[in-house]
Amino acid sequence: MDIRIENLSKKYAAQTAVDRVSFEVRTGEILGFLGPNGAGKSTTMKMITGYIGIGEGDILIGGQSVRQHAGRLKKHIGYLPEHNPLYEDMPVMDYLQFCAALQGVAKDDIPARVHSMIRQCSLDAEKHKKIGELSKGYRQRVGLAQAMIHDPEVLILDEPTTGLDPNQIIEIRRLIRELGKEKTVILSTHILPEVEATCDRILIINKGRIVADGTAESLRRQAAGQEIFLVRIEDAPDDQVLQALPAIPGVTNVSGPDTATGRWEIQAVPGSPARRGLFHLCVEKHWVLTELIPVETRLEDIFRNLTLN
Amino acid sequence: MQSVWVIAKRELASFFDSLIAYIMLVLFLGFSGFFTWLYGSDIFLVGQASLESFFSVAFWTLFFFIPAITMRLLAEERKTGTIELLLTKAVTDRQVVMGKFLAAWLLVAIALLFTLSYPITLALIGNLDIGQVICGYAGLLLMSAAYIGIGIFASSITANQIVAFLSALFISLFFHLIFGVLSSQFSGVPGEVFDSLSLSRHFESISRGVIDSTDIVYFLSIVLAGLLLAEFSLYKRNID
DSSP states (O other): OOOOOOOEEETTEEEEEEEEEEEEEOTTEEEEOOOOOOOSSHHHHHHHTTTTOOOOOEETTEEEHHHHHHHHHHGGEEEEOTTOOOOTSBHHHHHHHHHHHHOOOOOOGGHHHHHHHHHHHEEEEGGGGGGGGGOOOHHHHHHHHHHHOOOSSSEESTTTTTTOHHHHHHHHHHHHHTTTTTTTEEEEOHHHHHHHHHHHHHEEEETEEEEEOOOOOHHHHHSSSSSSEEEEEEOOOHHHHHHHGGSTTTEEEOOOOOTTOOOOEEOOOOTSSHHHHHHHHHHHHEEEEEEEEEEEEHHHHHHHHEEEE | HHHHHHHHHHHHHOOOOOOOOHHHHHHHHHHIIHHHHHSOOOOOHHSSEEEEHHHHHHHEEEEEEEHHHHHHHHHHHHHHHHHHHHHHOOOOOHHHHHHHHHHHHHHHHHHHTTTTHHHHHHHHHOOOOHHHHHHHHHHHHHHHHHHHHHHHHHTTTOOOHHHHHHHHHHHHIIIIIIHHHHEEEEEHHHHHHHHHHHHHHHHHHHHHOOHHHHHHHHHHHHHHHHHHHHHHHHGGGGGG
């Protein structure tokens, strides 16, 4: 089931939480929904799941409007809300059975579904414990299990890995990737390596508006106004280097040397022969070039650039 | 309808898991038993095979207990955020409210079921008017339904269970006492209006053994108003 979001807006009193957002997610795609806190991620997700009403615009899930068919569409959506609220006093098994029954899973299929979710989420050892007694990682698995208990075509996960330790994060990511293969998944987070590890596509939202949309690769390319590399030059006085480096064709900025590593940071026009120029310069001056490290623009930098102004 | 039952079942189970059900049963049976058989104008003092003293005690104990049962129904879900999970499942707001109502009502019904030993005992030792007893129980069930309706509404407007408890008690107090007092203060049309709003009057007329359609309409309207208002306060998240 594809999700299409058309010109979606939502206002809380005077504040605009989501502002004319449009995007599309195709079946089998895992979309990473990125943005600083309060950017409108959760609001958008709540509207998709039908928990809160749509302000303006529309959301189409499998061609059907959430405005008109929210009730019917709920069956096809699995949702893990932020903070993963669960009934603490219920045992895991009972809770999953309860969720399955509510989602309209046929009575005869419920034990099989519950069993398979317990196996897939590795909850077997904890299945008779009360949810309140579980550690955060296991609670998160219960949250995922309840979201997927009815094998929904659409999966909406609001910050599924907050508060987990690195091992658990990797585990949950694997689970999402595995279970999300044939589903349409929207996953929100503000942990950047997470989207790279899990998602096929990234959508960055800030102050209710989409500021970037694409794969991690294409975002990098877009953001890469500059090629950056670090170099270490030995047998050369710093002041001479500082004079000579900016003269290389293509180089736009030079800073350094870094006191700890002795490296110079050079910014250059992408695709320019700056690195060749540097090599020839060193040869000509009998300086020794011991290090030349190209710096990949980090997703963090892209994120900061897009969301800070 | 099936979803309503699924929700009601879970809710009922959680009453028993959290001890609320046991405390409520023990207190209710303790109070009503004490005042029916042992103290005050109890059966032996009156000397008649009549359950009137039980019904008047239950009338008051339920008035206090029901807000305590209903206070957590929606307020707790709001506080912990589970309401979001529940309402994004394939259920309507109405089914959620109905399921919770049903659970609370069943709990009261279970409590009343335990008191059936009273009329059975009485029927064995004296000449009990069975019709009146049935009407008395029907009256208690209808009254409970009305207060549960009010309680669910009170629980739907807040995330704080104490607030839910107190506002349910406050609203119920009007029906339980204040309208009756007001009706005796006013004559003419206002007096009649207050009189017809008083829950005690309708309860008395039923427990006397006469089930009148106006009484039933009265109780059902309170239930309906409570449930619809509760549903509306859930629905409100769509508007603002």
